[in-house]
Amino acid sequence: MAVPSHPAELSAYDRSLPRKRVAAGVLFLDGDGRVLLVDPVYKEPWEIPGGAVEENESPREGAAREVEEELGLVRPPGRLLVVDWAAPRPGRSDALTHVYDGGRLSPADVAGIRLPADELRAFAFVEPERVGERLIPLLARRVQAAVAARRDGRIVELRNGSAVD
Template sequence: MLLGRIVDDPPAFSRDGFVAILNAGLPRKRVIGQGILRDRDGRVLLCELTYKREWDLPGGVVEVGESPATGLVRELEEELGITVEVEGLVTMNWLPAWSRWDDACLFVFDLGVVDAELVEQMVLQRTEIAAVHWCDLDTVRERATLATTELLESLADAPLPAYREAPRQPDPVRDQAR
C-alpha cells in the first residue's frame, strides 16, 4: 500500500523506489560521537550543558551522511572552539531511552592527553555549553549521567569491549508516568 508520494519520487516498483520506501519507513536511530579527552593528571574533560542537569563528555549528535568520528571533530570545533584528532574507538555504547530522549548509539573515541590549560583557549558555544571541567572519578560520580559514570569507571578497570549497553538510568519522566 502506498500512502503518499511526491511527484519526483522514483517509480514505486523500481529498485530506487523500493529503497526510498524502505528508507522512509524504517526506524532511524540517533548516533552520537563523544570523546574522552584527558589532562596530564588523568582527569577527564566534562561539559556542563545548558539543556540538562548532568555533565557529559564532549561531543554531540552526528549529522546525516557524517561518520561518528567526523561528527565528533565538528561538534568540538562548534561547541568548544578546538580542533582534535581522533586516536581510536574506545567503545560503542547503546544508550536506552532516558528523560524524553530516544535511545541512541554512542561512539566513544579516545582524544588523547592534553595540557589542562587547553580549556583557557576554548571558545564555548554558550547556547549549549555553560562550562567545561577537568574531573576525577569522584567528580564524575557526583556530576555525570549514570551512563557516563559507568563508562568511565569501567574504563578505569580495564579496556572496554567493542560493544556495550549502558545501564538504564532512573528516569523521573518515565517513572512519574507509571
C-alpha cells in the first residue's frame, strides 16, 4: 500500500487535524554518572543529543539518526525514558519529545565523538543536579526526570518537563 507523502494525498479528515512537532533525544552518561550535553551552533541553550523527527520517521529512528549526525556514534537507542509535551512558547509550536536511554559511554566511545562544525560547538559531561546551569528550565526538568526514570526503571510522562499527576 502506498503511503501518502504529500498533504494533498491525505484524507480530508487527516488534513483537518492539527500538526505537532515531534523531537527525540538520547540520555548518555559517562562512567561517573554525568549527563552528556551538547552546544548547538544554531541556538543558545545546550541540550542532550537529538532533534526533530523527520516526516515518516519514528521517534526512535530520529533519535538514532540525530546521534549519528551530531556525535558520529552509531548506537541504537535503548528503552524509552520520557515523553514530554511542551506547550507553545514564543517562536515555537507545541511538541512531543521522546527521550531514550543511551547508556554509559566508555572512554573509547567519548574519544570517538565527532562534532559537525555546522551543528555543534562543543559537548560536556555535567552532573545531573547541575544541568540547570546549561539548560533552560524546561530542558533541565526533562533531563533530570530522564535520569530518575533510568535509575528507577520507569517511563515518565511529563508536561513542560514536570511529571503529570
